[in-house]
Structures are given as C-alpha cells and as structure tokens.
Amino acid sequence: MADRLSDFYTLPLDDWIEVVVKEWLVPNFRPAFQALQWPIDQLLGWLEDGLLWLPYPVFVAMVPLIAWRVAGTRVAIFALSAVLLLDLLGIWQETMITLSMIITAVAFCVMVGVPLGILAARSDRFAGLIRPVLDIMQTIPPFVYLVPIVMLFGVGIVPGVIATIIFALPPMIRLTNLGIRQVQSELVEAGLAFGASRRQLLFEIQIPLALRTIMAGLNQTLMLSLSMVVIAALIGAGGLGLTVFTGLGRLDIGRASLGGIGIVLLAILLDRITQALGEGGQAGRGSTKRSFRQLLFKGGRQHGTEDDS
C-alpha cells in the first residue's frame, strides 16, 4: 500500500540542478567566471609574494608595534609571543599563505559589501531584496557550494578564496546597512537642511558616524574568513588549512594541532587589532587609540578638501 506521494513520483530536482549547472552554466559562463578570478589572483599573488619576501625580523618588530599603537600594551605582548611561537612551531610559511588568503577575501568583502550595504541603507526595496539572499548565504553549509565552485573555477587557492568570500560577505553588508541606518535622524536632517547632496551626506556624515558598526562588520567578516580556512583547503587552498587537512587525512594528531594553533593565534591577533580599530577613540584607555582615529579621520578630511577645491 502506497501512502506517500514519493512512492509514485520523485521530483528529480537533483537532476535538474545538475543539468542547469553542467549543461548551461559551466559551458556558457565558465570564461566569465574565469575572468572573475583574475583580480583575486593578482591581489593574492602580490600579497603572498610580499609577505614571504619580507624578512622574518621585520615581523618581529612591526607586528607588535602595530598592535601596540592600535590596541595597547597587552595585545602587543601577545603579538610578539604569537610571532615568535609561529616560527618556533615551523609553520611560519603556512601562516603567511593563510594570512594573504584572509586579507584578499576580506578586501573583496569590503569592496563588495560596503557599497551593497550603503545601497541597502538607502533603499528599503533593495534591503528587502537582498535580505533573503543574505539569509541563504549565512545558513547554507559551505560544503554545498564547494561543488559548483570547483566546476566553475577549478581547484586551487583562488577558488578557496572565492568560497571564503561567499561565506564571509553577509555581515559586512548587514552591518554597513545597520550602521548607516542607525545614524541619528536629526543629524541626517541637519545635513540635508544645510543643502548637502546625497554624496556629501554619505561621506561627511553617514559613513563617519557608521564607522564603528562597519568596523564591527569587518571584524566579523574576518573571523568568518578564518573559520573557512580548513574548508577551503578541501578544494586545494594551501596554508594552515592544508596542514590541518593533511593531518586529518593521515590521522596525524600532532600536525593537525599545529595548524589549529596557528589559526587560533592568527584569529586572536586579528580580532583584537580590528576590534580596537572599531572602538577607536571611545573614551578609551589608550590615548594612542584616539590618535590613530584622528589619523584615520584627518586623512579622510584632507581628501575631501582636495575634492572641493
């Protein structure tokens, strides 16, 4: 006795998807997707070469210094320990490859996410349109899109970065949108009342005041990128993810742990530094934080002045 519909008929959705991807998407759009790789490839290669070319002592000096300027003494001490440990463990090179992947992914997330977030903040319709897309991006397991990514882009480090971008992009868009919408309406009114155009309103008022929230989005995007490192290794990305992945394959618990420790150290360091950047100037401990923020704003302002004249 048949008591369910599937006893008579199964919807062949899996076949359909396969047909669409294999017969239509891949043959027709592969060149387009290949072209999309180019800028990612460029930035990635440049960063990787650069980071591996820099002599190790430069990192020992610069990383703690940056951490100290931005986030204070404690983070600086942690940074120094992390840089020394990563070298002692023999995973320095892998760490640099992972770092260049992360920076590339985050850079593209910012380039795509901030403008989309701004658009979403300006238009309720666009915000409504993009919301379900973001929901899907955040709930769908990354393993699901690894297959079509491999079909379209092949294997290697660049497809790994693309998977990372898809996974890490949503908070950048969401928090840019939120930050701009949260700017006090009286301040926006004040801008408009003095005759500001939409562009002036954006750059003079909305973005500076949303910067804290946008930086929080950047921080989340960064953390998500780091959590994709191992998954990206599945499709041929190298670095610390590969260390973990090969350790896993050989049941080599020691090797896998080394990769894990590297990822955690990198995550904590990047998290503390970007968080401090986001909080910058907030009645803080360090006057250094404030000065960094002023540095940030001063730059923006001078730029604006040049625009005007």
Next chain:
Amino acid sequence: MAPDDRAPTDRHKVVVEHLFKVFGGDAEETIRRAQAGEAKDRIYAETHSVAAVADISFSVDLGEIFVVMGLSGSGKSTLIRCLNRLIEPTRGRILLDGEDVLAMDAGALRRLRAHKLSMVFQHFALFPHKTVAENVEFGLKVRGMGAAERRDKALRALAQVGLEAYADVPPDNLSGGMQQRVGLARGLAVDPDIMLMDEPFSALDPLIRRDMQDELLALQSQLHMTILFITHDLHEALRIGDRIAIMKDGRFVQTGTPEEIVARPADDYVAAFTRDVDRGRVFRMGRLSRPAATVTLGDAPGEARRRCDDAAQAGIHVVDDDGFPLGIVPRADLDVLEDGGGELRALMRRNYPAARADQELIELYGACARGLPIAVLDAAGRLQGCVDPLRIFALLAGDAAAGMPACRSETAACEAAKEP
C-alpha cells in the same frame, strides 16, 4: 517703492497657503475630512491617517520673528520641516521671496537650503565627529567654499555667539547651552535670509534658556533675519515673538501679537495658557511705549494743558531742544494754574519716572505707583516715548481687562477690551 504698489507676495518673506501634511492612509480623504473641520483624533480613529498639518496659512514679513507655539504632537516640527521640504507637504503652497518651493527640483531645493535657509534643532544635532569650527563650517563646505575662507567665516560666526575660543574642541565637550550656541553659529555662518528654529532652547535649563533668548534678540537687532521659531513654552513665545501663532492638532487656533494673544485669547484653549502667564516678566517697556506728548520750557502752560488732554496723559514731559527730558508737569498741577498765568518751569518736577525700552514691566511697578506717565529713554538718554501706568495695569490684568469697569486712557489693551 511705496508699500501699496507691491504685490502681497513681495512684502512677505514667507507665505504659506492652505498647507496640509498627511501621514499614512488616504491623503485625499483625510484632507477632505480636515477641510470639513473634523477633529484630528476622529480622522485618525476612522482612517488611520494623521493630518499633522491641516490647512495652515500664514505669512512672515522681512525681519520678523514669527513664533509657532503648541503642545507636543500639535504638528510644529512637521510644519517647519515642510518649509525646507525635509518633510514633503501633501498639499498647499509655500512661497519664499515669492518663489514656489514645492515646484523646485532637487538642485534648486539644495541651493535654496544652502543659501537662503538655515535651521537650528531642538537637540542641537551637532556632528560629533567634527570639531566645533568644522560643525559651523558645514553649510559653507557643502556649498563648495574653500577651506581658508570657510574657516574664517566660521570663526566670525563663533565670535558672534562668544565661542571663538572653543573652535577646535569636539562639541561633546561643551555644555548644553554652549552646544546650542554652536548650533546657532552654524545657522548664522551661511548668512541666511530665513532662520528655521525648531524648539532651539527647549532642551536647556531655564536660566540658560533666558540668556539664549536675550542673545537671540540681541543678534536679531543687528542682523534683521526673518525667523520662524517653534516653542512649546508660551513665556518664550511672548518674550521673543513679534507675532505668535497658537497651534493645536495641526491647525492655528489664533495668530496675533503677544499683547493680542494675552488680552484676547481666541478660545478656552488659548485662555488656559495665558491665565498663568506672568505678564510682568514677559513684556518689556518698549512694547507699550507710545509717542509722548511733549512741551519745551518756552511753551505756555495753557498749551501744555491742551496737548496733555489731547494725548489723554496724566502728565506731560518737558524736553530741551535736543529731545532730552528735563522733567514732567502733572496734569493736575496745570489745573491749579488758572488760564495761563505763571511758568512751566515752576510747575515742572525734575524727578520723573523713567525706564529703558528693554526693561521688564515688573521692574517698574514702583514707578507706576506715582501715577505719572513713565518716560522711555533711548540709549543716549533722549525721550523716545512714554508709557501710561494704566496701560501697564490693563495689560497685567490681561483677559480680565474685559471685566474692568472703565478705561480712562486710550490704550490698545483698553480698546481691545471694549471691542465686542
């Protein structure tokens, strides 16, 4: 140009005609109901739309301070934001210098906002990420003015409000009163024709609020802007308004000078406000001052008596050739002197009651007790006018003036009381 051959729209800086703003729901239906005189609550209950501004018409003359006073939710903020189209009006006409604001495209509107209008906000709305000077420069920067020039103008505007020393600090470091001075300076920096002020002093402590009111009046006496000023405080409205509109549920229930509002509240709603007004603190001598009848020492006492009676004054001031007062001759003393004998000099009292135009009435109760007209002197000490003490009492009595048995002198308040 004689005033007569100007079109009405030329004389007025701001003209608003039958303005409506409806939030939500069916705008046409809501306007129709509002025009039929339906109450705001009932319209909301039946249509779920708010007629925040319902059929408002008024005009403001060049150099005038027009105050809109009403309780919270009466639609004041919505009304003032319609003028620069921060809120898009639903229907009606707005003319600034005869130009139709609602017909402007985005570019023209931006130019209007940048050059002709400026705005001061209730909660200051200063940009926390900019310094005080950068805040003040904002309107100029938006226009595209160069950095050095706008900094210069900003510092001058800050000097006008006494804050040039604070140019380079963030506004959060300043007290509320100082922050609103920055808000005022930001408004002044663009040399606006028309200043829109939405409850600018409401968030300040009472003492600071009075200082700010005085400061605004002082600035206005130099700058002669046209000001649309919103407040929920009738005292404030009476102190600074040349004319006042009382707003309730999106409509103006009464428009008039402060004296008219106090003396003749249009309905119980307005009367409920004016009842508690301390008129002695609200009004200043300048408001009551009328041209004084005067004589010189050379004039005959008979002439003095005639002029005094014509002006219906309880006494007449004696002035020298340059207009400086020498003393006063009480009307009663002129009677003693039958038909012209003797000299004014003998009758003149050198000790006469006098005041400045900006003094509050409460400071002059003692002077009133003498029963003689109070001389109002200008800054140089010349006689600029005089105030009959009875006029002061009539004004203090306010709405009760209608019940007073008789008005002895021809004052506006008494005229007002006599009218049906």
